[in-house]
Amino acid sequence: MSPLASQMVETLKATPKHFHEVVDDHPDVPWRDLLRAWGEVRAADILKRNDAGQYYIAPS
Amino acid sequence: MAQKTFRDFLDQLEAAGQLRRLTKPVDPRHLSALGNQATTACLFENIKGYPGWRVATGLVSTRARLALAMGCAENRVGFAFEEKIGRPIDPVTVRTAPCQEVVLEGDDVDLTAIPLPLMHLFDGGPYIAGTFVVSKDPEHGLNVGSYRLMYRTPRETSIDLVSPSDMRFYYQRALDQGRPLPIAVAIGVHPLDMLAASYKAPIDKSELALAGALHGAPVEMVKCRTLDLEVPASAEIVLEGELLPIGWTADEGPFGEFSQISGDVKWNPIFRVNCITHRRDPIFYMLQMPWENDWLAAPVTEAAGIQALRVASVQPVDIRAPVGSCGYWTLIASIRKRPGEGKNAIAALLSVAEVKLAIVTDDDIDIHNPDDLDWALTFRVQADRDAVILTGARAKHIDPSVKSWELGKGGLPTTAKLGIDATIPEGVPKILYRRIKPYAKDRLRLEDFQ
Numbered sequence: 028m029s030p031l032a033s034q035m036v037e038t039l040k041a042t043p044k045h046f047h048e049v050v051d052d053h054p055d056v057p058w059r060d061l062l063r064a065w066g067e068v069r070a071a072d073i074l075k076r077n078d079a080g081q082y083y084i085a086p087s
Numbered sequence: 088m089a090q091k092t093f094r095d096f097l098d099q100l101e102a103a104g105q106l107r108r109l110t111k112p113v114d115p116r117h118l119s120a121l122g123n124q125a126t127t128a129c130l131f132e133n134i135k136g137y138p139g140w141r142v143a144t145g146l147v148s149t150r151a152r153l154a155l156a157m158g159c160a161e162n163r164v165g166f167a168f169e170e171k172i173g174r175p176i177d178p179v180t181v182r183t184a185p186c187q188e189v190v191l192e193g194d195d196v197d198l199t200a201i202p203l204p205l206m207h208l209f210d211g212g213p214y215i216a217g218t219f220v221v222s223k224d225p226e227h228g229l230n231v232g233s234y235r236l237m238y239r240t241p242r243e244t245s246i247d248l249v250s251p252s253d254m255r256f257y258y259q260r261a262l263d264q265g266r267p268l269p270i271a272v273a274i275g276v277h278p279l280d281m282l283a284a285s286y287k288a289p290i291d292k293s294e295l296a297l298a299g300a301l302h303g304a305p306v307e308m309v310k311c312r313t314l315d316l317e318v319p320a321s322a323e324i325v326l327e328g329e330l331l332p333i334g335w336t337a338d339e340g341p342f343g344e345f346s347q348i349s350g351d352v353k354w355n356p357i358f359r360v361n362c363i364t365h366r367r368d369p370i371f372y373m374l375q376m377p378w379e380n381d382w383l384a385a386p387v388t389e390a391a392g393i394q395a396l397r398v399a400s401v402q403p404v405d406i407r408a409p410v411g412s413c414g415y416w417t418l419i420a421s422i423r424k425r426p427g428e429g430k431n432a433i434a435a436l437l438s439v440a441e442v443k444l445a446i447v448t449d450d451d452i453d454i455h456n457p458d459d460l461d462w463a464l465t466f467r468v469q470a471d472r473d474a475v476i477l478t479g480a481r482a483k484h485i486d487p488s489v490k491s492w493e494l495g496k497g498g499l500p501t502t503a504k505l506g507i508d509a510t511i512p513e514g515v516p517k518i519l520y521r522r523i524k525p526y527a528k529d530r531l532r533l534e535d536f537q
Binding site: 034045046050057058059062063065066067069070074078080082087 | 114115116135136137198199200202204205208209210211212213237239240243283338340341351352
């Protein structure tokens, strides 16, 4: 997993976030890099959703 | 006459002073915020990180621009749509196509190469809306519809397939047989093609022939590179792939819905993309929610209302699907009434798709004037006699009042429907509705007394 994707994973383990909050965490990252990293997190099949639509990762 | 393209309509908008070109670099995460502020359609010509790509938005976000696309007056879009679709024109197949100037297969398939926008605050990810999706069932043939896609990975999106539709039916049939459903997603087609895709045609009717009817010319189609399907040759971008046979199991949403509400997380299938084709200088179409969706819905709903009234032998004079109900949930019609036809008209209008409020007036009421409509509702309606309620009718998930969260995955909600007969009641003399009018108004002009 790329460093950016790993960073997203750690953040989502700590706090549920809407997708836009994930985006806001990385305002200077080129959009395509951000989408690729998000795709890595998605592909890992670890994301869960809460009732508000936020993403989170349950602690392992 | 030739079929018009997405680019033809951009030219038409520009000639009408309805297109704004933006040349400074714009990050894809900011496209929606900027496009939403414009009073015209926008063409973003410099997308940060995406050289060679442009993004267009707001093409039909007003009724006036929709009327421009349809070549008719604003208050006649429903009648124009209904008249044209009665003369279907079958598509033709061409061998080469602008939409296949660039072909990406295998490891080159990467959705992140497209400037997918982050559209709304609570969206579950970047979205592709404004799609023209082609699918095929071995028994029922081709279908075209419009379904949104949420980015998941460079080769996968989720697809909103919660509502009843022919493609949902096709997918269910494929799922029952444990096989994927091949689909092709065209992005950047003319609004008339989008209208045909939005139309809930009977399963044996071709949306492509309806698109031809709206154009007054056959739609040119080209065979997909990896699928036994055809797509509009003039499209800007095409995604070829398959809906995986996993059922409604992948999270999708929220999305800024055409109901003007940020929806909730839904459970939907996954679309795996196996091939991307596009023009050499592609323009991504970012359908602006809710207005573009709502104005595209209005003529389709209005035409369905006109047809339903005619089947019921009721003569429609005017009809309106207000944008406040997203061009979808409410129909207001004025009719040339014979005794009893106020109720017949209600029964007909409430049979249309998900229409849950129908109001019927006589033809002396200007249904585009809210004051006139209020007047009819006030003085021609007795609630115990003129309100009709149906229960347990088909509904859409995105209406929060149907409590779709109480359903299981893939479950379908139901709704109650209300009809109001605001025509002059039988037995009440019309003379009692004689409007006040200043004496000699037609003979005198205020300017002559200055």
